[in-house]
Amino acid sequence: MVKFALGVLAFQGGFEKHREKLAELNVKTLLVKKQEELNSLDGLVIPGGESSTLLKLLDDDFRIRLVELFEAGLPILTTCAGTIIVANRVNSPVQESLNFINISVERNSYGRQVNSQVISNLKINVAGQKLLKTENQNIEGVFIRAPRITSIGGKVESLLEFDGDPVLVKEGNVLSATFHPELSSGVHPVISLFVEMIQKAKN
């Protein structure tokens, strides 16, 4: 397997679970908290957590470097709150974001924790069939106080859907899920796709 340096943003949230999942694929990860730790990465995961906390911890230097890396084509995987951070527009409440992917999201749109749930068979769109390795046709989604993607624009592809809404989208080097592939057992096809994106970017 190609060796690469994968970072997981570790300000707060589900970084440990992402690290454990990637270790199952023999991918070593660096927990990133400082701006200089972003240098020489081949890919970055922005995990779930609380988006308002993550924004508070993202200082200007870190943000500027992150935008540079995004513009240079660094493969980025975001899950749940990570997707709120990178969306172009955020509602309920309106909050700032990084504009890495042309989607609108609504926070906590499916309800509170009692409404969190595991969906065992997400709908796989044509783009999803092309990109996700799905020998097993059922793809699981673990949704926890999840945001809803209310619209997609431009070149954004919707790979997976639940209840008529996109739940996995891709635009260029950014792959964004509203659920938690790192909380499913085994290696989730979303994580495999992200590793593939990194390998392609490196070649």
Next chain:
Amino acid sequence: MSSNGKNGSNLRVNVGLAEMLKGGVIMDVINAEQAKIAQDAGAVAVMALERVPADIRKQGGVARMSSVEVLEEIIAAVNIPVMAKVRIGHFVEAQLLQELGVDFIDESEVLTPADDEHHIDKFKFRVPFVCGARNLGEALRRIGEGAAMIRTKGEAGSGNIVEAVRHMRQLLGEINKLTALSQDELFTAAKNLQAPLELVQWVAREGKLPVPNFAAGGVATPADAALMMQLGAETVFVGSGIFKSEDPQQRAEATVQAVTHFQDAAKILEVSKTLKEPMAGIEIGTIPKEERLQERGW
């Protein structure tokens, strides 16, 4: 989304929410105004209760779940998860909180126990629970009852970190010892810990608790919070420490930074520099044993 379930997938999303709180600070609040300050400072969740532990300690009387009105105001005021405390064994208070849409319930020794023998059967609920523990046996008994998160008890409202340190070291030390035992020794270990055998076997194999392990009880400064993280806590609860200090907003922000950057002394120093007086602390030896909150529950 549908609201059926009370099964394996339910526990997965509940432990999953606890995972998402890691590396954050959960702050005690008694009203919507404090909840907003906590959210703006970067808290990952707020914990609603009637009075903060320092006041419960001072004023005495029966401490109960927050009023429904205050809880509704707090839920309406913030977008981060809202946790709330119920009395040990008071499963009807828990039913009310679940009905209200609270995201996490703390079955807490800080409130006056409603049952001095039984904790709540937490598997009967869809909403997740966190419980306090002083040692591994206590932690595994709570997990055996369905808790999705464990925290140290510490000594709430004391402003003194010594008990939380003791409980965290005790818990992690006992986990380490278990990993060195052979299979046939685990039966006796389970007997001595007064904990379910399957959980004891799991911990011996994995070397950690099956649910996230947080710190609580006596955190007053950013350095206290970072101390608990360096000792192995995955998140920190701050009770009276924020809103009983002279500078709640700034102290809350500093504590958030200290927990994220817990291994970075320069950063903790920087955020601590301009802080005013923390809450007053109490020497544990001066609190009579029957008044120590940590003695509640078993």
